[in-house]
Amino acid sequence: AQKVTQAQTEISVVEKEDVTLDCVYETRDTTYYLFWYKQPPSGELVFLIRRNSFDEQNEISGRYSWNFQKSTSSFNFTITASQVVDSAVYFCAPTNQGNLIFGKGTKLSVKP
Amino acid sequence: DAGVTQSPTHLIKTRGQQVTLRCSPKSGHDTVSWYQQALGQGPQFIFQYYEEEERQRGNFPDRFSGHQFPNYSSELNVNALLLGDSALYLCASTNTDYGYTFGSGTRLTVV
Numbered sequence: 001a002q003k004v005t006q007a008q009t010e011i012s013v014v015e016k017e018d019v020t021l022d023c024v025y026e027t028r029d030t031t032y033y034l035f036w037y038k039q040p041p042s043g044e045l046v047f048l049i050r051r052n053s054f055d056e057q058n059e060i061s062g063r064y065s066w067n068f069q070k071s072t073s074s075f076n077f078t079i080t081a082s083q084v085v086d087s088a089v090y091f092c093a094p095t096n097q098g099n100l101i102f103g104k105g106t107k108l109s110v111k112p
Numbered sequence: 113d114a115g116v117t118q119s120p121t122h123l124i125k126t127r128g129q130q131v132t133l134r135c136s137p138k139s140g141h142d143t144v145s146w147y148q149q150a151l152g153q154g155p156q157f158i159f160q161y162y163e164e165e166e167r168q169r170g171n172f173p174d175r176f177s178g179h180q181f182p183n184y185s186s187e188l189n190v191n192a193l194l195l196g197d198s199a200l201y202l203c204a205s206t207n208t209d210y211g212y213t214f215g216s217g218t219r220l221t222v223v
Contacts, residue, residue, distance in 0.1 A: 004154070033210050043200055045155070045214035091154055099145060099168060100204070100212060102154030 002027050002096045004103030012109045013082055020078045021106050023092030029053075032095045034068065034075045039089045039105070048090075051075065082110045116215035118203050124221045125193050131220060133188040137205030138213045143167075144186040146178060149200040149217070161186050190220075198222045 005024045013019045025034070036048040049066055056068050067076045075094075079086055087110045093100040117136040125131050137144050143162045147155035157170035161180035180186045184205075190197055200217045 035212070037214075042216065043202075043219070044216040045202065045204075047211075047213070050210070095210065097168060099157045099160060099170075100147075100155075101157070102147075104152070104154050 002094075002101050004092055004094065004101055006090075006092055006103040006106045008106045009104070010107045010109070012111065015084055015110055015112050016081050017110075018078060018080050019082050019108065019110075020076055021090050021092070021108070023075045023077065023103070025073050025075060025092065025094045025101070025103075027094045027096045027101065029094075029096055034095075035093045035100065036064075036066070036075075036077045037091045037093060038086075039091065041088075045091070046088075049077070079108075082108075084110050084112055086110050116203055116205050116213050118201075118215035118218050120218060121216070122219045122221075124223060126223055127193055127195060129193050130189065130191045131193060133190075133201050133203075133218045133220070134185065135188070135203030135205075135215060136185045137203075141205035141207045141213065142184050143206050144180060144184065145204045145206070145212075146186070146188045147202040147204065148172070149202060151199070155202055158188070193222045195222050 032053045034051045037045040063080045065078045089105040089107050091105045093102050119134045145160040146158040149155040159169040160167050164180045175191045177189045202217045203215045204212045206212045
């Protein structure tokens with residue numbers, strides 16, 4: 001069955017700390033995309049990063065970086081030098097037959 | 113370039129009533145998906161529309177139906193509302209490049 005496991009329900013850090021959000025997924029697709037979204041209290045899902053399953057090169061985009069390991073179906077996301085504005089719920093979402101599957105998310109609180 | 117627009121923002125309905133939610137996709141997107149997000153949960157896929165037809169459907173009862181118009185906008189209809197239908201309903205649009213864009217959602221409260 002397709003599903004997403006974000007084992008960390010809540011994380012609390014102090015501003016400027018680095019934080020890594022874990023994600024393990026299952027999808028029926030042999031090729032797929034992986035996404036990270038951020039959801040502030042306003043409710044809108046804000047796109048952060050996207051990766052395709054046949055490119056395991058890990059990259060850095062500003063304060064964001066990710067570690068994709070297809071062999072273990074993990075797609076972890078790191079925020080460097082966290083800021084208070086990073087406080088939100090973060091969702092990892094793989095595609096599955098053209099749609100996105102979401103886990104329960106990880107609530108990140110960044111304190112000043 | 114406008115993103116995904118959803119209306120209304122908030123809605124309160126009584127059990128047993130019917131509701132219609134609306135979504136205008138991002139310019140250049142032709143596919144619309146609807147998701148239900150209960151409090152404290154991740155979004156759950158309801159269905160997807162492409163070329164005015166329902167292309168895929170998640171595990172939701174027939175009380176949930178939809179429509180897509182020639183301009184790619186979409187409606188989500190829920191009949192015989194239950195208390196458990198209270199949630200944030202999110203619309204996402206995309207095209208063949210798998211760039212999913214979400215709207216701000218409609219927060220439905222059933223009393």
